[in-house]
Amino acid sequence: MVAVSCLVLLPFVVLCLYVAPNLEDYAESIIPEVLWHVKFLYLSYDGRFFTSFLFAAVNPLKSENYILYQCLPLLLLAGLLFSFYQLSLSFISRSKKLAVLLSFLVLLVFLHKTPNLPYTLYYMISTYVYTVPSIIFLLIVSSSYNLVLSKKNNAYKLGLISCGIFAVAGGNELLLIPCLVWFIVLGFINKKMQAKRSREISLFFFSIVCSYFIVFTSPGVHENIQTLSLMEEVKLLTKALHKSIVFTLTNMKGWVWGNYSLYISSILFVVLVRAYNTSPYFKLSWFKSAVLVFILFGSILFVAFPYTWSAKSTASASYSQVFIVPCLFFTLVWFFSLFLIVSKLSSLPWARKPWLITTLSILLGLSFFLDKTSNVYIAFQDLVNREAQGYHAEIKENISKSQDKNALLNDLNQLELCELKHQPRSVYSGVYFRRELEHFHLEYRLYYKIKRIKVVPCS
């Protein structure tokens, strides 16, 4: 199964060679001082102070290091894999082997249907907003769960989790609902298991209050909020909630309906869990399991709420990057629910056949490559059709022209840069030289110290 997973992941890894910075990456790379960068974004855009810190401090473009920029997707893949591994160890089985297999499985299913692949892995600015905070959140979930159940006191871990909460809150407001839901559930677990960790839970909630206080009192956020009457506010809130539910359900339909890879991976998951004879650490009745599954799936419907509320009438289901986070949680909740169901079933003798795992793994691998809507298929096609290679070559040419102090200028003293002809769906974010994105030209010119540019179609 690991071999099949590696084969499926191969196109994603090879695509790292063809990743190149887009315009918004440059916009976040022209301020040299870290603290001022964080302050500037906090004052003028939004309260995502941790994301701003990443833009400022973990930005290879600030040192024009394009190779490190290309390594970021690999780090994200490793981060996602590690967070799934930790979750598997915490919630499903102490078997490291099973945890490795399950984390590969979850990673493949997530990447297969993530609504916007470039924004999930390859577009630095966006990955700092969506993927990195999500990874940190998942690590917080597993470590806080372990901390509450552990008999040992660990102040160091407690401090890290509290700082992690700050990172999640300052990373993306879409994680507010999952964060609240998780710590409420953790409080419930603490009470149910008489773990006597109330002080720690209180500290986590205190961290949530402090961090979201910073986020929601950002002047950048307030600039976008109009003062409305109470009735209008209620109306707006209801509309935003409705939109969040409808948009997520629309996306969910696409993640489940006709998604054969999900069906095969579900069977494979059941087989793996059964093969390793795993049973949950906690015993829940059918009713309690159903309630938990209902709460988890229900909470996913509200993850997009901060977006639908702030975007008001412009909120749209086609703003796909917002649904990366709900897609990630959907995948995790889907498998966790399966685990709860499987653990209730007395025995599945057919699931213990050794050849079954191999057959299902191969079938799963094939299903990714045969589904034309799958990101695996799209990534593979972009490599085979040389779209990704062409895209990289075009951007590289623009970069070398921009870096060249003796580059030839046209009659109007402008440096001619080209509009992309190759636009691979798996890598290209859409934020490059286009007519409607001229407001990013200033930052690009400042980055490369160019006076004037003119964008022409690539030859």
Add this chain to the structure above:
Amino acid sequence: MQLNNYQRSIYLIGLALFIFTFLFKYYTGTFLTISKESGKEMISFEINKRKNDISIKSLKASCLNYQDVFNGILLDFKRNDLPCNQLLYNEILTSSMDSAYYKFIEKMYEHANFYEKEITDTGRILYLYQNKNEDCVEPAIITFVDTEEESLIESIQNLPNYLECYCVLSKKK
């Protein structure tokens, strides 16, 4: 009640997080509203960013005390002893920081205490205010539109007669 080391560290972590929150708000100058210093810092950052930019799409300034703005510009030009408007307009074509265009923008920023920005399909627009929503009976607005330099020149040529006054003064001298 005696606290053990672990319990003490829980309180210490809580205290550290509280201090971080306090320091962050203090550093950004955003306790209740955005502080005047932070506003000024933002403005000077915006002007620095545009120091070498000759393709500002649009700059709107309202509620600025234009008398102060123009007096500032005139003072600067008096020091440099420019002979007349014509030269002033010619300078606009240059991308130098000393051009009249930059002097004008710089002065507008200097007199502004607040700014807002709007991102439209055609580009970024900056709004500068001296007194936001206060003492602003008839807001004066100057807009530079289009990237064409002619449009910028035209906008500046349309300024009230302050520059002419300067030329007159200059000739008298």
